[in-house]
Amino acid sequence: MNSQNRIIKIHPKDNVLVALLDLKKGESVTYNSRKYRIQDDIAAKHKFATKLLAKGDIVYMYGVVVGKAKKTILEGEVISTTNLEHDTEKYSAEGLTNKIKWEAPDTSNFIGKTFNGYHRPDGKVGTENNWLIIPLVFCQNRNVEVLKDTLVEKLGYGRHQHLKFDIDSLIDDYKNGASIETLLNRDIIKPQNRYHKNPLFPNIDCIHFLTHEGGCGGATSDAIALCHLLAGYINNPNVAGATILSLGCQHAQASILQSALNKMSPDHKKPVYIIEQQQSKSEQELLAEAVKRTFTGLIEANKTERKPAHLNKLVIGLECGGSDGFSGISANPTLGYVSDLIVGLGGSTVLSEFPELNGVEQELINRCVSKEKAKKFSKIMSTYNEKADALGAGFYANPSPGNIKDGLITDAIKSAGAAKKGGTSPVEDVLDYTEQVTAPGLNLLCTPGNDVESTTGLAGSGCNVILFTTGLGTPTGNPITPVVKVSSNSKLFKNMPDIIDFNTGTIIEGTSTIEQTGEDLLNFVIEVASGKLTKAKQLRQDDFIPWKRGMSL
Template sequence: MVQEYKRPFLHIHQVDNVLVALTDLPKGTLVEHEGLSLMLTDDIAGKHKFAINDLDMGDEIYMYGVLVGKATEPILKGGAITIKNIKHAADDFKLGNRKTSWAQPDVTNYKDRTFMGYHRSDGSVGTANYWLVIPLVFCENRNINVLKAALLDKLGFSKPRGYENEVDQLICMLQTGRSIEEILQADLQMTPESGSSKKLFPNIDGIKFLNHDMGCGGTRTDSDALCGLLAGYITHPNVAGATILSLGCQHAQAGILQAEIKKRDPNFSKPLMILEQQKLGTESRLLHEALKQTFAGLIEVNKQQREPAPINKLCIGLECGGSDGFSGISANPTLGYVSDLVVGLGGSVILAEFPELCGVEQEMSDRCIDEPTALKFMSLMRNYNAKAEADGSGFYANPSPGNIRDGLITDAIKSAGAAKKGGTSPVAAVLDYPEKVSLPGLNLLCTPGSDVESTTAEVAAGANIVLFTTGLGTPTGNPVAPVIKVSTNTKLFNRMPDIIDFNCGTVIEGEETIEQSAHRLLNYVIDVANGDIKPKAVQLGQDDFIPWKRGVSL
């Protein structure tokens, strides 16, 4: 109901010629805003937009202060903006003047704050402490799975809750003559998780197994990028050491991986075991060596303990998935303010998903610290879109059916809201996949908009915590970096409490400002960095890991 909200609609930017409905508004509703009076000519669902003046075919539509589409047919004042009457459009961009001044937020309350983290020899600090087991090529995936089955339970590392008990109940119903209808209507009873044995290595958060389908058979560019990505994980502050299984003949050679590790950490000193099956001979010998060497490494890294670290040792990945019409109004601006706070404290943040920066290229390039950085960003954006166009699907095809259903009907609308995650600070660096962050401040990382591919890349770039906004609900996690799920609306927060950690629906309801929400979120981030709170993705074992094949992925 309209009366549940302190404001039923929102005018995001003064030049916008649309308003956003914050709740369902029926046809005939009288809307009065800053001297404007209009009556809705359509039912407007919450999260969707309506015109504040008559629009002719070809007229430009603005939201967030930027061009987001053009009318494909006349739209009456008070009429709904839909996929039937608007198409994607975005302004072109060029090298402009530097616009690097920004209103840095007050960070006084965080100056002396610390978090308890794992200090690494390269100066980085982890928010967790993991051991990795990685195949250099998909041929080793089976051996990786054998190691996983052998190690996890015996060493006391917990695994996600299974549903074996529910299957037992279904079998029992079948065996006792229950009908299909009775089975479908049955209320299956969940049982408490059976606890794993006591952890043998209490200072290690887990062993993570990064299976993938790459390493050979594709392009050399992809296999080289895979080595860079894996090197990013091995040198990651949340990783204590790693076991690598190589077949031997694949494109992704151990030597390439070692060179990529050296590139990211010239004085690399973590335990690293690289085992090649074709040299060792039998599968059993490979697995016996992997078990022994991994066990020895775990003994060593279990000596590491959390110690105080300043907030500037945080590197925050900024991600969104399952976005809705509230993403750019509540959760993404909240992340943007958190981003500015972290940058103000000397930390690093990563804004990725380049297809979702379409339409805001001019703003982002103007915010780049110098012209070479701006030119790198512009080149990456143009080349990426050109490749997508050549394959028959430009950036315009990025919004998913769920995005469209919940108000993001053009890529420019989606992008203008997604960019809010990056706050207002200058762009310190532009990184191409799979480069690693080396400078404090806001970093732009070229990745797809695909949630898991982008999150995978952000962590490889150094993110030791990821903030992930969602309006529809997305179960994405990461093997080594805590992923904090932030909902754009309270309905989602209440409907999917098993995967959502933090609610920004309070902003939509007028109960909280963006600034208040951001301070609450940053305190939550510090608790996660301390290890005091485990986000839902960590609790559920959502260890999503998908390397980007450099072909088109939106």
């Protein structure tokens, strides 16, 4: 591999280069006929300066401001937290002209392709067919767990892959005086039970039990947001119906949930059974009623079968977590290309995690189809950042230790790469948390950067598939929406085969292009939308955390 293949410049405006492989202090590398002498050992994924930068000079990457020098940075010197601090460009929606010219990528390879989904009366199509059992308040969590113990095994909805460990062998070894070393070297992993279709209700993918810690005792606004989120889950096309447990006196009233659901879908025909404990004769009566209602609801839900659907029925969430210095070069641009393909085919995509759009606000504002949408985005971003800053952790505090270790030194660097998931298409709509996706095209959805809170929000706004990029690895999944885990590098794909679905590391290695990889990923999405289990689904990684809009990045 020559030096040209060991480093990359992402945008002509950039004054940093990215190391694709480890670079040693003192060696010389060449990019576009320009030779650079490396001043430090530089790990792959990290960056070095292409010229001398004085204290206060602006650093550009992806063509945008990602920080400013805290002190003099030499040409060839590694960019780190010791010499770079967070900085971004100012943004405004005032001068927007809305003259957007965009040409979709070539979609000819997907014209006429379909996925097999569950068609709903409102015209939406689910990629799964699930039943939900939800508490409106945390004091119903125990009753939900009782229902889980009662229903899951009897109805055949155990784990898709049930991990089993040979604890008996450890006990026997210990009783026989085995050493700690012997115990640690003992292989206790037993074969796993593979997923199989439920023989009683073969058209129902799963029953999900969404326990949470909200509904009462906190801010009323959080209880209202929770009701809207739960209504969004019921409204999601991947859900056939729901059983709701209510205490009766909590802030998260059943009437708020019903009103939210009716607003989201006035003509929804999904069965929703709300059972209130304070109106029941006993807890046993409450649970018996819930069991019977759920069982009869499953009978109706099982009548819906998978049928072909056009790709414009896909609503794809775009998410990242555990990102690294390659995420913005391989995995995120691949999602961006998939997003552009889906938009070109008439479908919808949703870019979330507003703290990770910090620094690229103007670029997204310029892509909004109307000044109204641009102003809404600008207002949500500024309000969110100001509130977080007042609590001592503005957007600048977003990168995690893992992000920084793998090259994402500032939130602006992280955000500039994260925004690549949104491709290049116009922004058709801007949604606040729990607002529903109704417009085809690219949507912006306000969620925090927290992986699970964000994926929870994406599903709650109507996504029927979520694409999730990662460079460090994360098991994150969602109960009702399949989450496709996409690695930014081949090492991760090889090291975590039980949680990663798709690899884009070949882009870094130079053996594939973003366009080729994007088409391969969309073909994989079609399989998932037709019933192929993602790794998170196989492991039943059913993460669900409602966002309390206090302080969460």
